[in-house]
Amino acid sequence: MNKLKYLTAVLIAVAGMGFQQAQAHLLAPFEFTVGSPLGSPANELNYLQTKGGGSYQPTFLPGTSQFLFKMNNDGTTDGAFGQYFTINMVSSTTWEISWNLTGSGFTLDGALIKDGNVQGQGMLYRFYGVSADESLIGSGTVTFDNPVRNISHISFFGSPGGQVPDGGTAVMLLGAALSTLGVARRYFLKS
Numbered sequence: 001m002n003k004l005k006y007l008t009a010v011l012i013a014v015a016g017m018g019f020q021q022a023q024a025h026l027l028a029p030f031e032f033t034v035g036s037p038l039g040s041p042a043n044e045l046n047y048l049q050t051k052g053g054g055s056y057q058p059t060f061l062p063g064t065s066q067f068l069f070k071m072n073n074d075g076t077t078d079g080a081f082g083q084y085f086t087i088n089m090v091s092s093t094t095w096e097i098s099w100n101l102t103g104s105g106f107t108l109d110g111a112l113i114k115d116g117n118v119q120g121q122g123m124l125y126r127f128y129g130v131s132a133d134e135s136l137i138g139s140g141t142v143t144f145d146n147p148v149r150n151i152s153h154i155s156f157f158g159s160p161g162g163q164v165p166d167g168g169t170a171v172m173l174l175g176a177a178l179s180t181l182g183v184a185r186r187y188f189l190k191s
Contacts, residue, residue, distance in 0.1 A: 045066070116152060126142070
């Protein structure tokens with residue numbers, strides 16, 4: 001009977017590891033201004049695929065990136081992937097975001113927040129990239145903190161692919177499953 005308890009504990013531990021997913025995180029933001037609003041999500045995507053953040057990166061988004069979802073500060077939305085995103089407006093300047101793109105066919109490339117006109121500088125934007133190895137599931141906080149400004153909307157962009165956990169997690173799960181099979185075989189042969 002004692003062996004059955006140990007076997008059950010091992011199987012529960014392996015099942016628990018199977019439910020873990022790679023967690024994404026937002027990279028340090030890059031803030032920029034433009035003379036007039038970028039406009040539609042398609043225009044934002046075009047800008048982010050052709051412009052870069054100086055030494056930050058050659059372009060903000062890869063050529064494979066597509067518009068996924070946009071939420072305005074009044075709660076209105078645009079895009080077909082809203083069910084994969086959760087947005088909590090903590091304050092007018094700080095929003096908590098989370099995403100789980102499992103089953104969507106996409107991984108998250110980045111998020112863009114916008115404010116209005118900063119006197120003498122133009123329209124204020126902030127781009128948040130996502131770590132390349134952890135872009136399927138995650139959360140983070142977006143904010144305008146220097147200068148402190150209200151967020152008017154957030155747009156999310158992603159690339160096709162990424163339906164499995166990262167390589168390290170997959171290898172760990174495979175190893176755990178094979179070990180469990182070995183342990184189970186050993187206990188059943190002794191019984």
